Amino acid sequence: MTQAAPTATHPTIIKVGGSAGIDYDAVCADIAALWKAGQRLVLVHGGSGETNRVAEALGHPPRFVTSPSGYTSRFTDRETLEIFEMVYCGKMNKGIVERLQRLGVNAVGLSGLDGRIFEGRHKDSVRIVENGKTKVLRGDHTGTVERVNTALIDLLLGAGYLPVLTPPASSYDGVAINVDGDRAAAALAVAMHADALLLLSNVPGLLRNYPDESSLITHIPAADVEQYLEFAQDRMKKKVLGAAEAVAGGVKRVIFGDARAGQPVSAALGGAGTVVS
Ligand SMILES: Nc1ncnc2c1ncn2[C@@H]1O[C@H](COP(=O)(O)OP(=O)(O)OP(=O)(O)O)[C@@H](O)[C@H]1O
Numbered sequence: 001m002t003q004a005a006p007t008a009t010h011p012t013i014i015k016v017g018g019s020a021g022i023d024y025d026a027v028c029a030d031i032a033a034l035w036k037a038g039q040r041l042v043l044v045h046g047g048s049g050e051t052n053r054v055a056e057a058l059g060h061p062p063r064f065v066t067s068p069s070g071y072t073s074r075f076t077d078r079e080t081l082e083i084f085e086m087v088y089c090g091k092m093n094k095g096i097v098e099r100l101q102r103l104g105v106n107a108v109g110l111s112g113l114d115g116r117i118f119e120g121r122h123k124d125s126v127r128i129v130e131n132g133k134t135k136v137l138r139g140d141h142t143g144t145v146e147r148v149n150t151a152l153i154d155l156l157l158g159a160g161y162l163p164v165l166t167p168p169a170s171s172y173d174g175v176a177i178n179v180d181g182d183r184a185a186a187a188l189a190v191a192m193h194a195d196a197l198l199l200l201s202n203v204p205g206l207l208r209n210y211p212d213e214s215s216l217i218t219h220i221p222a223a224d225v226e227q228y229l230e231f232a233q234d235r236m237k238k239k240v241l242g243a244a245e246a247v248a249g250g251v252k253r254v255i256f257g258d259a260r261a262g263q264p265v266s267a268a269l270g271g272a273g274t275v276v277s
Pocket residue numbers: 016017018019045046047048049181182200201202203205206207208209210231232233234235236237
């Protein structure tokens with residue numbers, strides 16, 4: 001007797017950040033309840049706050065650089081990349097997988113390097129603005145996700161595992177590269193034809209007057225999302241850019257939500273935060 005192919009519903013992609021104040025217990029409990037209720041989910045996470053702390057402790061403090069177009073990123077020399085991997089692929093990833101396992105969810109933690117889940121071009125040099133001058137820094141291990149191994153994610157989902165993914169990505173030559181987690185999650189959402197992409201962090205959403213939390217922008221029309229870059233400072237810009245890339249790629253809803261308490265995933269799916277649609 002032949003078995004009918006499982007009807008694959010479009011997954012929801014959840015990216016939870018790594019800034020101070022995020023309640024991973026709350027995020028994981030919410031994810032576990034939704035997963036057990038039959039939602040197809042893929043989790044992507046960050047780890048910037050803890051990486052900064054560990055890098056300081058190891059005597060190799062983080063260096064953030066600003067591009068001529070105003071985007072802030074971590075300059076990632078080889079030593080920084082190794083510290084980044086210790087925290088993102090080690091402490092953060094295994095901490096989340098352990099929480100989900102304790103809640104009865106068979107989670108599998110993988111980096112973008114594993115099975116080339118996230119792939120992109122290695123950018124070895126970066127143009128930066130420092131003290132009003134434009135300079136070129138070499139020895140950078142960064143890039144942008146251009147390709148996603150959806151077959152591996154489908155394989156895991158199809159077998160009942162919840163993928164828990166993290167940067168770094170793999171370059172086309174197999175070199176580990178630091179990529180922005182929000183934009184990686186956006187590329188994943190597009191490639192997986194996700195219904196929704198949730199970008200959860202330690203703010204209620206996109207604020208018109210950061211850090212005034214009462215200035216939450218509740219809705220952004222999908223066609224206008226790039227215009228809202230003007231409200232985002234430093235690292236929030238990447239989230240807005242990721243949202244623009246996701247909706248341009250066919251994702252119907254992107255939500256910037258709060259991961260500090262409560263039921264962060266259900267709340268965001270219910271429309272709390274900033275909804276781009
Ligand atoms: N207009 C704004 N509205 C909301 N947050 C803003 C705004 N402008 C800047 N921010 C900053 O953006 C931060 C969120 O981005 P950040 O990349 O630090 O978070 P993350 O996703 O939790 O981290 P990670 O890089 O580890 O994934 C907020 O903590 C806030 O400080």
